[in-house]
Amino acid sequence: MDYDDGERDRWVRLADDGSKDPSFASEVAKRLAAELRRACNRQTTRTPDSYLYHPTHKFLARVLDLDVEPLPDDSTIPPTAGVPLTRTGSQPIPIRIPFDCLITGVWGYARGANDTGDPSVEVLPSITAGASDNLDLFSVRWGLNGDTWYSTNGNDELMCPASVSVGTQTFPRPMAWLVGRAQTLNVLFRNISNAFFEDLPPDNPGRAGFRLAEAAIVFGALKLEGP
Amino acid sequence: MIEPRTLEQCASLAEELAANPAEAVHQLPLLRKWLRDLPPPRAQLLSRPEWNVASLWTNVAAFENVQVNEERIEIVRCQRDLWLRGCVATVIPAFQPGEDPTSLEELITQVVSARSIINFSSRQFRQLFEMSLRLDGDLGFFSRGQSGEVMIGAEGATGTCERAAKMDWALTTNQHIEVRIRNNSLWIGGSLLDFGGIPIRAIFVAFWGVEQRGGYGMMQGGREPLLGGGSLGERP
Numbered sequence: 001m002d003y004d005d006g007e008r009d010r011w012v013r014l015a016d017d018g019s020k021d022p023s024f025a026s027e028v029a030k031r032l033a034a035e036l037r038r039a040c041n042r043q044t045t046r047t048p049d050s051y052l053y054h055p056t057h058k059f060l061a062r063v064l065d066l067d068v069e070p071l072p073d074d075s076t077i078p079p080t081a082g083v084p085l086t087r088t089g090s091q092p093i094p095i096r097i098p099f100d101c102l103i104t105g106v107w108g109y110a111r112g113a114n115d116t117g118d119p120s121v122e123v124l125p126s127i128t129a130g131a132s133d134n135l136d137l138f139s140v141r142w143g144l145n146g147d148t149w150y151s152t153n154g155n156d157e158l159m160c161p162a163s164v165s166v167g168t169q170t171f172p173r174p175m176a177w178l179v180g181r182a183q184t185l186n187v188l189f190r191n192i193s194n195a196f197f198e199d200l201p202p203d204n205p206g207r208a209g210f211r212l213a214e215a216a217i218v219f220g221a222l223k224l225e226g227p
Numbered sequence: 228m229i230e231p232r233t234l235e236q237c238a239s240l241a242e243e244l245a246a247n248p249a250e251a252v253h254q255l256p257l258l259r260k261w262l263r264d265l266p267p268p269r270a271q272l273l274s275r276p277e278w279n280v281a282s283l284w285t286n287v288a289a290f291e292n293v294q295v296n297e298e299r300i301e302i303v304r305c306q307r308d309l310w311l312r313g314c315v316a317t318v319i320p321a322f323q324p325g326e327d328p329t330s331l332e333e334l335i336t337q338v339v340s341a342r343s344i345i346n347f348s349s350r351q352f353r354q355l356f357e358m359s360l361r362l363d364g365d366l367g368f369f370s371r372g373q374s375g376e377v378m379i380g381a382e383g384a385t386g387t388c389e390r391a392a393k394m395d396w397a398l399t400t401n402q403h404i405e406v407r408i409r410n411n412s413l414w415i416g417g418s419l420l421d422f423g424g425i426p427i428r429a430i431f432v433a434f435w436g437v438e439q440r441g442g443y444g445m446m447q448g449g450r451e452p453l454l455g456g457g458s459l460g461e462r463p
Contacts, residue, residue, distance in 0.1 A: 008265060015259035018251070025255055026248035032258065033245040036238035085429055086289050120331040127338050128322075130352040135388050136317050151285040154304025154403065160287045163317040163351050163388045164433035171389035173435065176281035192319065195428045197334070199321045206334040 011035065055104045055220030061093040061187035062216040065113070066138065068194040068209040076202070085195055086158040088139070092146075092186035097179050101221040105172030106142075108162045110134035113213040124210045128196050131163035138215045140165050142187045144179070159190050166217060179221075189215050237261050280312045280393060282435035288406040289431050293356070295424030298409045303434065305398045313391025313435035316381050318352035320412075321428040341425065351388070353381040355412045356430055360384070361405040362398075378409060381432075391435055406432050 011032060018028030069089055072082035083089050110133065112125025129137050139159040143149035149157040151165060167173035179185070194209030201207070240258050244251040286309070288301035325337035357378040361367045367376040369384070386392040398404075413424035 008262060011262045012259055015255050015262055019255045019259060022252045025251040026245070028255065029241055029244035029248070029251040029258075033238065033241035036234065036241050040234055040238050085291060118331075120335060123335060124338075127335065127342060130320075131317060131350060131388055136319065136351060150283055151287060152306060153287055153289065153301070154306045158287050158289060160285065160289065160431050160433060161317050161319070164287065164315045164431045165285050166388060168389050173388070173391070174281040175283060176437075177283055195319045196322055198428055199426065200324050200334065201328045203329050204324065204334060205331050
């Protein structure tokens with residue numbers, strides 16, 4: 001059996017009309033019975049099972065040389081105001097959508113900096129991260145057109161680690177997000193590596209966390225516009 | 228719980244009403260509801276199984292500076308009608324200073340040994356805490372089957388960035404989820420290790436969801452919404 005959205009909407013409207021007008025109810029019931037039975041008896045499907053949904057287009061939001069933002073610290077003199085862990089002072093990275101598309105998934109990754117020349121510093125990212133692709137070393141939040149942000153506790157928007165916001169390239173977080181041409185996705189990033197070492201004494205060089213050579217979020221999309 | 232209806236059931240009801248005009252007046256609203264709540268057509272663009280867990284919103288409970296054995300509660304409010312489809316958690320442990328707290332090499336040694344203890348069986352450090360969930364403050368979901376709620380290890384209730392723990396909760400605006408956590412790192416390592424537990428800098432428990440309109444979750448991004456596939460969300 002098969003039907004499409006347009007048909008279902010029409011059936012719902014018909015049932016609505018019949019509900020509002022009792023003199024019409026009987027005729028509506030007969031029409032609906034005939035149409036629904038015809039839909040039940042149909043055997044065709046419109047989309048082959050082999051239709052591919054792999055996202056061809058990939059929209060990238062990326063920051064290079066992402067440094068940490070200081071966390072609030074009362075132990076220093078004077079106290080460090082810092083930026084709370086669930087906030088950021090960074091500017092959003094915009095992605096201007098070039099065509100009508102269906103975003104089918106989102107994933108991310110981060111890379112530690114390996115250009116410091118100090119092997120002790122360079123090994124820190126790999127031994128610190130607990131998530132695949134270093135996703136817990138940075139936090140992220142994305143939004144649409146600058147006014148709707150999609151990470152929240154229900155009252156406020158939050159920055160949260162990428163390891164709870166996105167998937168990996170092998171296992172993307174599934175999405176079914178219809179976005180139109182000329183709309184703008186905005187993505188905020190924050191390096192949270194210093195949060196892992198906040199209990200270290202001030203003179204330990206690891207306390208400041210480490211720079212990320214790259215942090216990126218990728219949205220996989222299917223183009224919906226015709227050629 | 229909402230019971231899914233099929234097209235065949237809708238057709239049967241419509242035929243009953245067509246044969247009984249007096250009933251049609253009273254039962255058409257029911258037929259309308261069944262039609263509205265039909266599963267999406269199989270030929271829809273989103274009929275593949277992956278869409279069953281597609282989501283856009285990330286509703287997060289964030290806990291900061293959780294000490295060993297400390298218990299904490301955070302509330303996640305639904306700011307709109309939401310269909311929650313997955314649960315993910317991650318932990319930022321607070322690595323403690325070692326014997327030589329000024330040395331980077333000592334820090335690395337300490338981090339590696341701490342990692343070998345705390346991350347040996349679960350990703351994203353989730354075994355450092357346990358949790359329970361309640362809806363609207365009174366309906367809990369983890370138990371031994373009898374009275375009294377229990378907390379379970381986070382790796383038994385949440386997923387990772389690669390695979391979210393599946394959920395199928397249809398919640399309305401202003402309903403709230405109470406997330407209760409406890410830092411249970413003291414129990415890791417057992418009696419053989421003089422471990423003492425590890426403070427947690429932050430725990431994030433996230434619920435992936437889609438805004439719900441009508442009978443099904445829809446993703447919207449400024450244009451007409453698309454339907455998500457899969458069954459109706461169970462109303463807990």
